[in-house]
Amino acid sequence: MESLEKNFHSRKEFELHVRMIRHFLTTQGCHGCDLLFVAINEAVNNALFHGNQNDSSKTVFLRILRHGRELRVFIQDEGNRLDRDMFLRHRSKEDAHPLSEHGRGFMIMEGCCDRLSFPEPGTICMTVILKKGPGEISA
Amino acid sequence: MKMNLNVQGNRMEARLSGYMYVEDATQFREEAIKKMGEIVSHVEIYMGELQFIDSAGMGVLISLYKRCAKRGGTVVLHDLRGSVKEAFELTRLDQIFSIK
Helix, strand or coil, X not given: CEEEEEEECCHHHHXXXXXXXXXXXXXXXXXXXXXXXXXXXXXXXXXXXXXXXXCCCCCEEEEEEEECCEEEEEEECCCCCCCHHHHHHHHHHHHHCCCCCCCCHHHHHHHCCCEEECCCCCEEXXXXXXXXXXXXXXX | CXXXXXXXCCEEEEEEEEEECHHHHHHHHHHHHHHHXXXXXXXXXXXXXXXXXXXXXXXXXXXXXXXXXXXXXXXXEECCCHHHHHHHXXXXXXXXXXXX
């Protein structure tokens, strides 16, 4: 199993890790890893701004695990807020207001992965089924 | 992100390149609204060299769209590519904007 773990407290800290995160996704043979990164970025923003309420004393934990043909991205905040019910509430608002200047993050997260789950409050897991097998590198 | 905004009469042309993260989106909104003033009603945005946009950036484009629509104009997006294009399709913004 291969993995990448990064912790951060602000957007600026997250940006320091962006290149490494993108590189890790690419080397895992993640078809459409650019789009998955868009979803990771949305989940991180949600964790920093809504979960941790922009409190830089709180941490966002990012873990990406390669398990066979699955890539699992866990994003956890210390606000203990996000769960399935909250996700679905916000998601339906995004559908109901196509001209809203806010939102769409949940729509992007949902659309960019094969499975979305909430292992515990404040943690979202986006799972992508890889088209290439373990050890195969994308071109 | 790099942006180049030019206004001629009631039209504004914007050329965006690089990565539009949440902080870039705020800057783009401020500069675009300032340039548009009370006159601009039609905006052309060239995005062929834009490699990344998040929901905050999309929100800014919606804001410009609503501003133009109130003035009887619109926003046209050009040359969407890669994950930017896919993100517009996922969020169905491709059904709202005129895309060339």
